[in-house]
Amino acid sequence: MECALIQERLSEYIDGTLDANDRAAVENHISACKNCKEDLASLTEMVEKLHAMDPVEAPADFLEKIHERMDSRFSFNRIIRKLFIPFRIKIPLELAAAATISILVFFVFNIQQKEGPSVQILSNSISEKLAEKPTEDRTKPAFEKEAKGVTPVLEVAPATPPDKEQIQLARKSKAITIVQPSIPMESKSPASVLGKAEKAPPVLKDETIELTLALKTALTGDVYEPGITMEPARAPKKDEKAARTGSLDSNFFERNVTTRYNATDADLLTTLENIIRRAQGKVSTVEIDPQTDRLKSIETEIPAQNYPSFCRELARLATFQAPPPLLSDKDPDTIRVRISFIYQH
Amino acid sequence: MNKDIKNPAGLSDRDAELISAVQAGDVAAFDKLVLKHKDKLFNMVFWFLGDYQEANDCAQEIFIKIFKSIKKFRFESAFSTWLYRIAMNTCKNRIKSSAYRWKKKTVSIERPESSKNGNPFHDIENGSPSPANELEKKERLMLIQNAINSLPEAQNQMVVLRDIQGLSYQEIADITGLSLGTVKSRLARGRLELRNRLKGRI
Numbered sequence: 001m002e003c004a005l006i007q008e009r010l011s012e013y014i015d016g017t018l019d020a021n022d023r024a025a026v027e028n029h030i031s032a033c034k035n036c037k038e039d040l041a042s043l044t045e046m047v048e049k050l051h052a053m054d055p056v057e058a059p060a061d062f063l064e065k066i067h068e069r070m071d072s073r074f075s076f077n078r079i080i081r082k083l084f085i086p087f088r089i090k091i092p093l094e095l096a097a098a099a100t101i102s103i104l105v106f107f108v109f110n111i112q113q114k115e116g117p118s119v120q121i122l123s124n125s126i127s128e129k130l131a132e133k134p135t136e137d138r139t140k141p142a143f144e145k146e147a148k149g150v151t152p153v154l155e156v157a158p159a160t161p162p163d164k165e166q167i168q169l170a171r172k173s174k175a176i177t178i179v180q181p182s183i184p185m186e187s188k189s190p191a192s193v194l195g196k197a198e199k200a201p202p203v204l205k206d207e208t209i210e211l212t213l214a215l216k217t218a219l220t221g222d223v224y225e226p227g228i229t230m231e232p233a234r235a236p237k238k239d240e241k242a243a244r245t246g247s248l249d250s251n252f253f254e255r256n257v258t259t260r261y262n263a264t265d266a267d268l269l270t271t272l273e274n275i276i277r278r279a280q281g282k283v284s285t286v287e288i289d290p291q292t293d294r295l296k297s298i299e300t301e302i303p304a305q306n307y308p309s310f311c312r313e314l315a316r317l318a319t320f321q322a323p324p325p326l327l328s329d330k331d332p333d334t335i336r337v338r339i340s341f342i343y344q345h
Numbered sequence: 346m347n348k349d350i351k352n353p354a355g356l357s358d359r360d361a362e363l364i365s366a367v368q369a370g371d372v373a374a375f376d377k378l379v380l381k382h383k384d385k386l387f388n389m390v391f392w393f394l395g396d397y398q399e400a401n402d403c404a405q406e407i408f409i410k411i412f413k414s415i416k417k418f419r420f421e422s423a424f425s426t427w428l429y430r431i432a433m434n435t436c437k438n439r440i441k442s443s444a445y446r447w448k449k450k451t452v453s454i455e456r457p458e459s460s461k462n463g464n465p466f467h468d469i470e471n472g473s474p475s476p477a478n479e480l481e482k483k484e485r486l487m488l489i490q491n492a493i494n495s496l497p498e499a500q501n502q503m504v505v506l507r508d509i510q511g512l513s514y515q516e517i518a519d520i521t522g523l524s525l526g527t528v529k530s531r532l533a534r535g536r537l538e539l540r541n542r543l544k545g546r547i
Binding site: 010049050051058 | 406412504509532543
């Protein structure tokens with residue numbers, strides 16, 4: 001026990017900082033204890049060796065290096081200071097950073113809003129909007145038969161190009177058909193059409209899918225110039241038939257969005273019937289405009305699995321005014337599709 | 346035994362003069378201050394870090410810190426106390442830094458690449474002919490350095506400040522902010538531990 005106490009004081013004993021009493025106690029113990037005496041000797045030797053060591057000196061260019069580092073730091077500080085020279089009041093970097101982030105957030109938010117609303121329209125706002133729009137009942141008896149128990153179809157012809165909100169309205173309510181106004185093809189880039197198609201929500205059960213196709217009339221004034229570049233419709237491949245919901249090849253629409261197909265009125269109907277037949281569907285209603293004697297719309301029922309290939313064939317025939325909606329997994333096996341036509345010069 | 350131990354490195358008239366000049370904007374006076382204290386400071390930093398190159402970089406950083414904050418010096422303590430306090434904190438931060446720890450793991454810091462004069466391992470590295478006793482001295486230095494560096498940080502600081510730098514207990518207490526009793530007990534434990542590690546090797 002006493003040895004442990006003495007060992008603690010050996011360090012101070014070597015340095016000569018113990019008071020007279022402690023020093024005497026250590027000396028008395030050492031004279032009697034061989035182990036502690038050896039400890040003192042080894043400790044003293046080590047401390048003396050440590051003291052005797054040559055100091056490690058700084059390199060010769062030490063001061064020069066300090067100057068170099070200080071110069072580079074000060075020049076950097078000068079650049080920083082210069083950045084704020086135009087301002088009388090120096091702006092703290094934190095404030096500048098916060099302001100920059102705020103501006104960025106504002107712009108990003110604005111750009112997102114412009115690109116296209118992905119916000120779901122509430123049912124209340126839909127009904128309010130519908131109430132404001134002028135409506136007209138122009139349903140044909142054949143269609144009424146098909147749409148038994150369904151409220152009459154409305155045709156809304158807005159003066160402005162259709163936006164996504166209107167497309168959603170048509171799809172939310174099965175009773176409403178929006179006839180899209182004719183829009184010059186060139187104004188719509190395939191990329192933007194695709195972009196919207198990808199974002200479109202899936203079609204719900206029991207709703208009629210509304211497709212509007214724009215057909216170009218020939219310069220002669222006829223609806224279709226007979227016998228001109230009658231291109232045989234491509235038979236869908238097996239894999240296209242098997243293609244399921246959501247597998248609409250977006251590149252396909254990009255490639256074919258400007259494709260034209262010239263045919264007579266009768267050819268148009270025949271072509272459409274062929275397309276429907278190939279899709280294993282059946283025609284339920286054909287609507288002819290009594291004033292122009294032109295095909296106005298055609299309603300069909302097709303198996304949902306053939307819907308993508310069906311749309312691709314239609315895209316070959318004419319131009320979609322709005323991208324065809326995608327189907328969801330919850331769709332019924334058979335879907336109703338109503339195709340409206342717009343004639344452009 | 347080191348004679349400097351009992352001579353506290355107080356604020357000499359020369360230091361006060363130089364510091365006042367630097368505070369007044371005389372950069373040349375700072376150079377003189379650096380030249381006066383660089384070797385003692387460098388020695389301390391070297392023994393703390395155990396790497397010559399690292400010590401060189403760190404000692405430069407310490408003097409730059411001194412220059413930047415010298416206007417805050419109020420002559421209330423010895424300049425060396427203030428200098429060593431800043432040096433100790435800078436060394437502690439460096440030891441904690443991931444870059445230093447990574448370097449210590451991957452590079453043999455006992456034999457640094459640097460071969461500037463003042464490097465205690467310079468001659469050994471280059472294989473230049475040196476007398477046998479000189480070689481023995483350098484080997485002993487390496488052994489002691491390894492042993493000191495392997496001590497716990499608290500004990501390492503005490504041994505370096507007392508036995509390498511030759512500072513008094515009171516100076517060590519002023520620099521570290523510890524009580525005299527703590528300084529004494531930590532030094533006693535550090536010396537015993539170091540003796541055990543070096544037993545039969547030097």
